[in-house]
Amino acid sequence: MRFSLEKRDSKSRKMTILVPILSLLLSFLLGAIVLGLNNANPIQTYSAMAKGAFGSQSKIQFTLVKAIPLLLCGLAVGIAFRLKFWNIGAEGQYVSGAIGITWVMQFWTFLPNWMLLPVGILVGVIFGAIWGGIPGVLKAQWSVDETLATLMLNYIIIGYAEYLYINAWKAPRGNMGTVRYPEFAWLPRIWGRVHAGVFFALILVAVLWFVLYKTRWGFELNMIGKNQRAARCQGVSIKKNIIVAMLISGGIAGLAGAIDSAAVTHQLTKGVDAGYGFTGIIIAWMSGLNPIVSIFIALLMAALETGSDALQITLKLPAAMGEVLQGLILIPLLAGTVFTEYHLRIQGKHKEIST
Amino acid sequence: MNWIDFTTKLLAATLAMGTSLTYATLGEVFTEKTGILNLGMEGIMLMGALSGFATAFSTGNLYLAIIVAMIVGASFSLIHAFLCISMRANQVVSGLAITMLGTGMANFLGQRLGPASNKFNLCGMNLATKFDNIAIPGLHKIPVAGAFFDVSVLTYALYLLIPFAWFFMYKTKHGMVIRSVGENPRTAAAMGISVSKIRYIYTVIGGMFAGLGGACLSLSFTPSWNDGMTGGKGWIVIALVIFSAWNPGRVVIGTLIFGGITSLQFSLQAAGFEMVIPTQFLAFSPYLITLLVLTAMTIINQKKKGSYASPAALGTSFAIDDK
Numbered sequence: 086m087r088f089s090l091e092k093r094d095s096k097s098r099k100m101t102i103l104v105p106i107l108s109l110l111l112s113f114l115l116g117a118i119v120l121g122l123n124n125a126n127p128i129q130t131y132s133a134m135a136k137g138a139f140g141s142q143s144k145i146q147f148t149l150v151k152a153i154p155l156l157l158c159g160l161a162v163g164i165a166f167r168l169k170f171w172n173i174g175a176e177g178q179y180v181s182g183a184i185g186i187t188w189v190m191q192f193w194t195f196l197p198n199w200m201l202l203p204v205g206i207l208v209g210v211i212f213g214a215i216w217g218g219i220p221g222v223l224k225a226q227w228s229v230d231e232t233l234a235t236l237m238l239n240y241i242i243i244g245y246a247e248y249l250y251i252n253a254w255k256a257p258r259g260n261m262g263t264v265r266y267p268e269f270a271w272l273p274r275i276w277g278r279v280h281a282g283v284f285f286a287l288i289l290v291a292v293l294w295f296v297l298y299k300t301r302w303g304f305e306l307n308m309i310g311k312n313q314r315a316a317r318c319q320g321v322s323i324k325k326n327i328i329v330a331m332l333i334s335g336g337i338a339g340l341a342g343a344i345d346s347a348a349v350t351h352q353l354t355k356g357v358d359a360g361y362g363f364t365g366i367i368i369a370w371m372s373g374l375n376p377i378v379s380i381f382i383a384l385l386m387a388a389l390e391t392g393s394d395a396l397q398i399t400l401k402l403p404a405a406m407g408e409v410l411q412g413l414i415l416i417p418l419l420a421g422t423v424f425t426e427y428h429l430r431i432q433g434k435h436k437e438i439s440t
Numbered sequence: 441m442n443w444i445d446f447t448t449k450l451l452a453a454t455l456a457m458g459t460s461l462t463y464a465t466l467g468e469v470f471t472e473k474t475g476i477l478n479l480g481m482e483g484i485m486l487m488g489a490l491s492g493f494a495t496a497f498s499t500g501n502l503y504l505a506i507i508v509a510m511i512v513g514a515s516f517s518l519i520h521a522f523l524c525i526s527m528r529a530n531q532v533v534s535g536l537a538i539t540m541l542g543t544g545m546a547n548f549l550g551q552r553l554g555p556a557s558n559k560f561n562l563c564g565m566n567l568a569t570k571f572d573n574i575a576i577p578g579l580h581k582i583p584v585a586g587a588f589f590d591v592s593v594l595t596y597a598l599y600l601l602i603p604f605a606w607f608f609m610y611k612t613k614h615g616m617v618i619r620s621v622g623e624n625p626r627t628a629a630a631m632g633i634s635v636s637k638i639r640y641i642y643t644v645i646g647g648m649f650a651g652l653g654g655a656c657l658s659l660s661f662t663p664s665w666n667d668g669m670t671g672g673k674g675w676i677v678i679a680l681v682i683f684s685a686w687n688p689g690r691v692v693i694g695t696l697i698f699g700g701i702t703s704l705q706f707s708l709q710a711a712g713f714e715m716v717i718p719t720q721f722l723a724f725s726p727y728l729i730t731l732l733v734l735t736a737m738t739i740i741n742q743k744k745k746g747s748y749a750s751p752a753a754l755g756t757s758f759a760i761d762d763k
Contacts, residue, residue, distance in 0.1 A: 090528075090759070119545075123552055171532045229738045232479065232532065233679050237731040240672060244724030252718055363540065370533050403551035405667075408544030412483075415537035416519065419529035427528075 090427040100425040105371060108417035109385075115417070116410045125402055137395020138388035146277040148384070148391045150349060153282045154179070156383035157341035158365030160286075160293055163374045165217075165334040167297070167306045170327055174220060174235025175338040176362025177242040178213040182339025183346045184246055185212030187353040190266040191254060201270040206343045213339015214332045216242060221331025225324040243358045250353050262354030272348035280348035285340065293376040306330060338362060364390075367415055386411065444583045450703055451587035458692075458699030459595045460485075460656035461673060465680045465691045466605055467649025471517075472681055473609070474642045475622040475753040479535025480520050481650050482674025483542020488513045488654030490546040493665045496567055496658075506655055513651020514644045516542055521643040525636050528757040539674065547667045562665040570663035571656075592660050598692075606689035618642060622751030625758040635758050650674070672727070679730050683737055686751060697733075702726045 117127035138148050158175045165172035189196075189205040196204060216238060223229035249263070256264040274280045297303035308316040309323055317323060341361065346353065364386050372378035393407025464485055471478050478484075492509035496502055520538050523529040550562045571592040579589035609615040617638060620628040625635045657673075658665055676698055683694035705722045713722070741749060 119548075123549075173536065223735060227735065227739050227742070229735050230682065233675065233682075233734055234731060236672075236675050237679075237727045237734070240727035241724045241731070244720045244727075248718050248720035251720070366533075366536055367540070403548050405544055405547035405551065408540070409548050410544075412537065412541030412544040415533065416523065416541065419523045419534050419537060420527045422529060423527045 089430045090423065091430050092427055093425075097425050101373070104421040104424060105373070105418060108421050109414065111417040112410065112413040115413050116406075119409060119413075120406070125400065130396065130400060130402065130406070133396055133399045134389070134392030136392075137399070138392035143277060144391065144395075146279050148387045149279045149283070151390055152383045152387035153280075153286050154341040154345045154359075154361045155364055155368060155386050156286045156379060157289070157344070158338055158361045159368030159372065159379045159383050160289060160365075160376055161217075161334045161337035161341070162362075162365040163369035163372070163376065163379065164293070164297075164306075164330050164337070166310075166369050167374055168309045168327060168330050170221070170224065170330065170334075171232045172217065172220070172235050172331065172334055173232055173366060174217065174238050174362070175334070175365045176358060176360065177235070177239035178216045178335040178338035179342035179345075179362050180239075180242050180246050180357050181216035181335075182209035182213040182342030183353055183357050184242070184249065184342075185209035185339060186343040186346050187249075187254070187263055187266075188212075190270060191263060198267075198269050201267070202272065202347060205266075205270065205347065206340065209343025209346070210336045210339045213342060214336035217331045217333075217335015217338065218328060221328045221335075224331075225327045239358075239362075246353060246357055247355075250355065250357075254353065256352075263352045265351045266347065270347070271351055272344060274348075280344075282344040282348050285344060287380075289337065289340075290376045290380060297376065338365070364411060367411055370415060371418060446707075448584050448587050450700065450707060451584060452590065453703035453706070454696060454699040455587060455591050455595055456661050456699075457702055458695040459592070459598060460653045460661060461677060461680060461695040461699060462598055462602070462653075462691060463594075463656060464650045464653030464674065464677045465684065465695060466601070466688055467646035467653070468677055468681045469684060469686055469688050469691060470605075470609075470618070470642045470649075471646030472754055473618050473622045473686055473751055474639045475625060475751055475756065475758070476521070476524055476639050476643045476646075477531045477535065477755045478517060478520055478538070478643060478646055478650075479532060479678060480516065480538025480542065480647075480674075481535075481677045482670060482672065483539035483546075484513050484516045484647050484650040485542075485654035485657075485670045485674045485677075486546040486668070487516055487542045488651030489658040489669055490550055490562070490654075490665060491651070492655030493565075493567065493658035493663075494549075494562060496569070497562065497565060497665075500569060502569065502571060502659055505659055506652060509651040509655035510648040511651070513647040513649070513654070515647075517643050517647020517650070518640075520647070521640045524757065525639050525643070528759065531755050531757075543668065550665055550667060563667060565665055567659065567663035571660040594656050594660055602688065602692055606687070609688050619751070622753055625753050629758075639758075650677070653677070676726075676730060679734050682734060682741075682750075685741070685749075698726060698730065701729055 120127040120130050137144065139145055158179060161175050161178065162172055186205040186209040189208045190201065193201065193204065220231050220234035220238060223234050224231045251261050254263045256262055272280050272282060275283065305316065305321045305326060308319065308321060309326055313323060368379055368382045368386055371382045389407050389410055393404045396402040396406055397404045464481055468478060468481060488509040491512040492505040495508040496505035516538060520534055523534040524531045552561065571594055573590050573592050576589040580586045609618065617633055621633060621635050621638045629635050654670060657669060680691065680694040680698060684690040705725055709719055709722055
């Protein structure tokens with residue numbers, strides 16, 4: 086028997102929807118095998134995770150609070166990925182945003198009270214945009230490899246943030262963390278722990294959906310990602326678009342950092358590099374770079390994180406199980422995506438079956 | 441401390457750290473030469489470090505540990521090979537997925553390994569035996585350069601492996617096959633070479649070396665296990681491949697420089713330099729320097745088109761029936 090792939094005439098719509106769903110199921114099955122090999126009951130583990138993520142009102146709130154920065158980071162990464170610009174620096178751009186807002190909260194005390202929060206968020210966005218813009222310029226001007234540039238910039242800014250909260254900006258008491266932001270400048274809560282950041286995220290989803298699917302610029306971005314040569318022939322400036330897309334991508338990741346600081350931590354401290362930027366990569370790819378679908382994937386990823394935190398307490402399993410599942414999720418998807426564009430052809434001795 | 445002592449010690453530390461990087465970078469050079477980009481190095485190295493450590497910890501056999509780490513590295517890169525070659529997945533995203541999976545698995549298994557009856561938590565454990573340095577009588581007393589003759593078996597093996605890898609790549613017929621697959625897969629296929637087979641083989645071999653590189657960390661450099669102990673070295677490897685201009689013979693230059701900067705940074709911290717430069721700045725300096733050198737190298741590579749360029753088909757999938 087021989088297997089071969091044959092190109093479809095057009096992208097299969099059925100497969101585009103089916104493949105991610107089947108991949109998700111398959112990744113949970115693979116996760117069950119990993120659990121089984123480690124003598125943990127998969128059903129018990131998964132139900133404990135579900136309970137940990139959605140078991141009570143306050144747990145749902147925790148999951149939603151986690152989903153906000155995850156969704157924003159997924160959106161940020163998604164814009165860059167559209168141009169095939171592999172921004173794996175959302176983590177650093179997030180931290181940069183957190184540094185930006187903390188700087189305003191600490192030192193811009195000359196501002197009237199009501200302006201502190203909006204200005205802080207704006208500066209956070211700008212800081213994120215700068216940290217995303219650097220690799221954008223490096224790539225556009227000299228084609229410096231962006232995966233490495235964004236990753237190195239992560240290490241640099243995370244180290245710098247550590248210097249700030251351990252040395253330069255450390256609060257007089259305790260051994261790390263800045264002084265807390267004044268309470269009037271916190272981002273207000275709207276339902277239990279869930280804060281107004283939800284609105285930022287949802288409005289951004291709508292705006293991005295419109296820009297990416299309904300405007301000429303969104304069309305240009307897509308064209309650059311799919312066929313650079315064709316885009317260039319159409320007179321689209323690739324350099325300019327890379328820089329603009331990276332400023333926006335970094336800005337959104339910076340917004341995520343600023344919002345989470347203003348609403349959850351209220352300071353710059355250890356744990357600011359919580360890995361949202363990396364999970365954002367999974368969210369962007371799983372959602373097919375679609376902002377609306379990203380909402381659901383972000384919720385799922387948030388549930389995996391809060392759910393696996395609960396594992397540690399209820400089943401004494403390492404919380405790293407969440408990381409394992411997140412890592413497993415992409416693999417069947419990557420393997421399955423080929424079927425949206427290709428048929429599988431199985432050639433037996435006598436008969437040919439094609440699906 | 442006098443300068444000769446300081447330099448000798450720095451060189452010794454550089455060699456110890458550079459060993460791990462050199463194995464992994466050599467592996468990635470071979471993988472990328474065939475046109476496959478494997479960004480999963482960080483995850484594979486971490487799995488290699490964990491599996492090597494766990495084997496040595498439970499059996500005490502260091503050579504068995506090396507073999508296990510190489511098998512684990514090979515199996516992880518096999519996933520990458522399957523996704524990118526057979527399923528034509530995007531190589532960047534597949535590599536990222538491998539890194540995430542490897543990191544997650546290593547952290548998970550490091551805290552919970554083996555059957556329920558005797559679970560290990562390996563975090564923070566140390567090895568009783570490790571690959572010790574073997575001094576060559578006489579030679580190791582030479583000032584500074586003596587450091588080259590007082591290293592572990594793992595480093596001595598590299599003295600043979602690097603020239604061999606260079607010879608294999610540039611002076612043998614098979615080396616030419618590898619290069620042709622990465623430069624122009626269509627022509628290679630027309631000449632009767634199985635592009636997929638060559639790509640599979642060298643992606644898996646690349647992973648084996650990455651696993652070995654990871655094991656060098658946990659069996660020799662810092663003989664212990666800690667979550668995320670590679671600390672981004674897998675990513676540095678990707679940069680070092682660019683510095684080497686995809687030439688196995690040049691790999692060692694990049695690894696020595698990066699290993700040197702990192703070791704210097706450690707010795708500066710130890711020497712109380714954090715009063716002048718904050719510890720965190722010293723800690724991120726290797727990454728900053730990597731970024732600067734990467735930028736400089738990229739600009740130079742563009743001016744000197746030719747011998748410094750990346751394999752032309754790097755990162756692209758290939759199928760014989762594609763139009």
